[in-house]
Amino acid sequence: MKNEIKIFSPATVANVACGFDVLGFCLDSIGDEMVIRKTDKKGIHITKIEGFDLPFEASLNVAGVSALAMYEAANPDCGFEIEIYKNIKPGSGIGSSAASAVGSVFGMNELLGKPYNKTELTQFAIKGEALASKCEHADNLAPAIFGGFTLVKSVSPLEVLEIPVPENLYATIIHPQIEIKTSESRAILPKEVPLQDAITQWSNFGSLIHSLHTSDYDLIQKSLHDVIVEPYRSKLIPHYREVKESALQNGALGAGISGSGPSIFTLSKGLENAKNVKEAMEKVYSKTGITFEMYLTKINTEGIKIL
Amino acid sequence: MKNEIKIFSPATVANVACGFDVLGFCLDSIGDEMVIRKTDKKGIHITKIEGFDLPFEASLNVAGVSALAMYEAANPDCGFEIEIYKNIKPGSGIGSSAASAVGSVFGMNELLGKPYNKTELTQFAIKGEALASKCEHADNLAPAIFGGFTLVKSVSPLEVLEIPVPENLYATIIHPQIEIKTSESRAILPKEVPLQDAITQWSNFGSLIHSLHTSDYDLIQKSLHDVIVEPYRSKLIPHYREVKESALQNGALGAGISGSGPSIFTLSKGLENAKNVKEAMEKVYSKTGITFEMYLTKINTEGIKIL
Incomplete structure (x- = not known):
């Protein structure tokens, strides 16, 4: 051994x-x-x-x-x-x-x-x-x-x-180099949410699970919406709306806050789309004066591994 | 034609x-x-x-x-x-x-x-x-x-x-012959729900969708919980808690309110379990003096059909 x-x-x-x-x-x-x-x-x-x-x-x-x-x-x-x-x-x-x-x-x-x-x-x-x-x-x-x-x-x-992971799924991530305090990103969430929003969320979540099982990219796109947390936490991330819009307009299936932020993730079908999304997000953030890093990777189906 | x-x-x-x-x-x-x-x-x-x-x-x-x-x-x-x-x-x-x-x-x-x-x-x-x-x-x-x-x-x-429908899934239903006004069953629901409960609900719902895809009966059992609506609406159905408990104790994977009630549904793996569940629920309701009907059927994968 x-x-x-x-x-x-x-x-x-x-x-x-x-x-x-x-x-x-x-x-x-x-x-x-x-x-x-x-x-x-x-x-x-x-x-x-x-x-x-x-x-x-x-x-x-x-x-x-x-x-x-x-x-x-x-x-x-x-x-x-x-x-x-x-x-x-x-x-x-x-x-x-x-x-x-x-x-x-x-x-x-x-x-x-x-x-x-x-x-x-x-x-x-x-x-x-x-x-x-x-x-x-x-x-x-x-x-x-x-x-x-x-x-x-x-x-x-x-x-x-x-x-299950659809074969052709790529993630593009932008990490604005700003600090969000965990305490703040927690405190900003409401203790109660409208029942109607909760229903929308679990409808989307059930659909997302179904879409991952069936490799249905259209449905992945229709399911990647967050009506509960994003409206609150996105306020803590500068230019969030702009970055997300540009990603969606350039072929991303969906976008959202990664963890409690400040990173923003997007998912795309295929490497070409993911590259376009990367470029589009880069463009938005380049103008802001905020330092950032970007990552583009396939979904890693293996997880942690020996090198 | x-x-x-x-x-x-x-x-x-x-x-x-x-x-x-x-x-x-x-x-x-x-x-x-x-x-x-x-x-x-x-x-x-x-x-x-x-x-x-x-x-x-x-x-x-x-x-x-x-x-x-x-x-x-x-x-x-x-x-x-x-x-x-x-x-x-x-x-x-x-x-x-x-x-x-x-x-x-x-x-x-x-x-x-x-x-x-x-x-x-x-x-x-x-x-x-x-x-x-x-x-x-x-x-x-x-x-x-x-x-x-x-x-x-x-x-x-x-x-x-x-x-997808797991092959061996049966539903047993009890319909107490009482009237619940739709207006009442709606009015009883809260407009807002705790975020933590909503998270539990979509975790269960996503798991249920996954369990139906994978025919994982244990996971179906673990997922069939309703922390949002049942606590309110179950009050409108006499002996709800008793019926549910007896169904679960006699092999049901889960039980809940069918639609807005008063019917109670259960799901079971296999016909034998479903029959035991039917008997158990029947026993509870026989003592109540409330008229009721019961149904036991396989999940119908075909839907509406020509006779």
Whole structure:
């Protein structure tokens, strides 16, 4: 059995318009790299962090906390060193903390001979994610671990459903380099919503699940609407409406806030459309003076993997 | 081409727990029969009504109103006579008015050589349904016409999705012979609902759609919960909680209010379970002194048909 493993831990998009709080999907070319190493010295030790300034103390680090949760459960004869090469900016809205949280437990599980299944790994990762987001949720963790589209039916007990991915589906994402405070993006949501809007949302969500099963791109397009959360949270993202409109006008099937933002995701049928959408969104944001990054990837059906 | 046709127009269950206002399914052995006859005399003429006391005047009769909507659109050289043999009690909550509304247009369409598709037929039937329920909706019409499970994604424009039906799915229904006023069952619903409950509902609804696609009976069971409407409307149905509990304890996958009640539907895997559920519900209601009827049928994947 290997003593060291290098892994790619992917970025993810949570919420996906009508699937607020339950749906997510996995990205392909953007993610963190991590090295996990078995050591004689017991415990979890973070030995290297590159890319962003994060705590080395395991109990204060997202990857460390999930690692500790698994370490306590597995109680192995060894310890683990973790090196984190962080590419996903914390607070970007594309699952930065989730990538960290799943990376350590996925790597450790491989080195221990895979004692845990994907749902159990997600369970450990929830502990790490909770450090970052102050609540236990799995809508970024599940797609990072399972790949593709995942529906987190419930967190307690954890139940993750793997939804089929139409073959020709691409995501284009723009990440304006601004900070949205998680507390603010939560506080802005209403406690109550109109019943009629809720009905519209679950009609769209049921349709989206059906459309992913049937690879019905027209229906994906008709389903990717969020009448509950977007009206509130989009106010926190500069030029949101413009970016979304230009994406839709240039062939995107749909667009929405990625996680709690500030990133905006779009889905497109085929690479050509996705490229046009990227160009269109780039055009809008280039004029704003706000720094931004863009990503274009196929939906990653594999999820986290060994490099 | 035939000049006369006899049809079976099935009863249906709308809402289906978490699918409030959008999901429905079609029943097999309970429904109305209707005879539609081409005549030289122009116009729509209801010539016979058996079973229940309903108006003969076409513009005041649900079947007549939908027939008139189609008649005006088709503008044929002939007229039509309609005979209605009504088995589904009006106000039962299993799509009595929907069966009437679809029966006339389905029969006329057959006699005219099928100029209209199922969605167009549903569109005409909506006009009849609106006479009964004072609003345009299609959650009973669509399953009666398409068969199986249908998701009415939107009414305007009308978009009906056909959801796959697991092979071994049976419905048991109890219809307590009490009257619930539609106005009351509507007024009792809140205008606003907690966001957290709405999230639970669409999580369940998305899961239900996934479970129907994958014939995952365990997941059907876990998904058939209604946290939005049932807490309010179940109060209007005597012994609702008892009936539901006994159904679940005796093998039902789930139970809920059929349409706006008073009927209660349950879904079961396999005929044996469905029979046990029927017996259990019967036992509860036998003690109440309230007259009731029961139905046990496979999900009808065919929908309305020629006899």
